[in-house]
Amino acid sequence: xxxxxxxxxxxxxxxxxxxxxxxxxxxxxxxxxxxxxxxxxxxxxxxxxxxxxxxxxxxxxxxxxxxxxxxxxxxxxxxxxxxxxxxxxxxxxxxxx
Amino acid sequence: xxxxxxxxxxxxxxxxxxxxxxxxxxxxxxxxxxxxxxxxxxxxxxxxxxxxxxxxxxxxxxxxxxxxxxxxxxxxxxxxxxxxxxxxxxxxxxxxxxxxxxxxxxxxxxxxxxxxxxxxxxxxxxxxxxxxxxxxxxxxxxxxxxxxxxxxxxxxxxxxxxxxxxxxxxxxxxxxxxxxxxxxxxxxxxxxx
Numbered sequence: 001x002x003x004x005x006x007x008x009x010x011x012x013x014x015x016x017x018x019x020x021x022x023x024x025x026x027x028x029x030x031x032x033x034x035x036x037x038x039x040x041x042x043x044x045x046x047x048x049x050x051x052x053x054x055x056x057x058x059x060x061x062x063x064x065x066x067x068x069x070x071x072x073x074x075x076x077x078x079x080x081x082x083x084x085x086x087x088x089x090x091x092x093x094x095x096x097x
Numbered sequence: 098x099x100x101x102x103x104x105x106x107x108x109x110x111x112x113x114x115x116x117x118x119x120x121x122x123x124x125x126x127x128x129x130x131x132x133x134x135x136x137x138x139x140x141x142x143x144x145x146x147x148x149x150x151x152x153x154x155x156x157x158x159x160x161x162x163x164x165x166x167x168x169x170x171x172x173x174x175x176x177x178x179x180x181x182x183x184x185x186x187x188x189x190x191x192x193x194x195x196x197x198x199x200x201x202x203x204x205x206x207x208x209x210x211x212x213x214x215x216x217x218x219x220x221x222x223x224x225x226x227x228x229x230x231x232x233x234x235x236x237x238x239x240x241x242x243x244x245x246x247x248x249x250x251x252x253x254x255x256x257x258x259x260x261x262x263x264x265x266x267x268x269x270x271x272x273x274x275x276x277x278x279x280x281x282x283x284x285x286x287x288x289x290x
Contacts, residue, residue: 053124053136061099063108065116069152069259072115076150082178083148084112084171085259087266089141089273090122092099096138097122 053096060092101164104171111175112147119263120275140280142271146259147174149181153256155191159243159270162236170240192252199248243270 066072072083090097099105108114123139145158155178158170181190268274274281
């Protein structure tokens, strides 16, 4: 029991130090402890958690991109130029990528 | 980066370029409740593969670079890949290229240790030089610890395609496991429980 109490006090002290708040605000800070609580209670694989954030289309820079890696390789065989492939998370023709 | 005129012109003139998404990018949205919304990508990263005309990987630039360094690296890699012989000699020259550049490889490379050491060194150098540009720091890490991992990998992988190494690249070099729905961040936020 004493161990549990000590652990709780230490945890509260750590939270207080982390948030720089008075003890009176700690309960609210604990409830709002941000990403950890959210992820702990959220199953990212569940269909209900999926939503699409608006991501407007943009011009993918000034490079003249081929439509796919295979197209670029086919073009390279004709031009003799090496292939440059950019891998990325998201899409280069969207604002957030 | 690809809106930079000099970089775009060089790529258009010297490469056959394509881009490919490896997975959707996480986007963090903070609704401030007063009509203001802050939106930002999270853990997004890129890999630039320079490939032969057959589509075999010659070398990879991991992550983001400063525009000047990116252009310089593209120049170097272009000149080296076009000098690569065709036929039976290609594989041995490719392996020799990566072996030369990886330096003295540790017997049991520890990617995270390499990265942490490099980051410590770079951060110290940064403090000393009062050089606080995060992109330059990222460039420096990409050019040291991360490139070394790539040279080690490609020295043993031989002729390979981007698709064959992209999962390894994102998980082990860029620290964003694209096969993980949490993108490798679950432990960062919630620990092991």
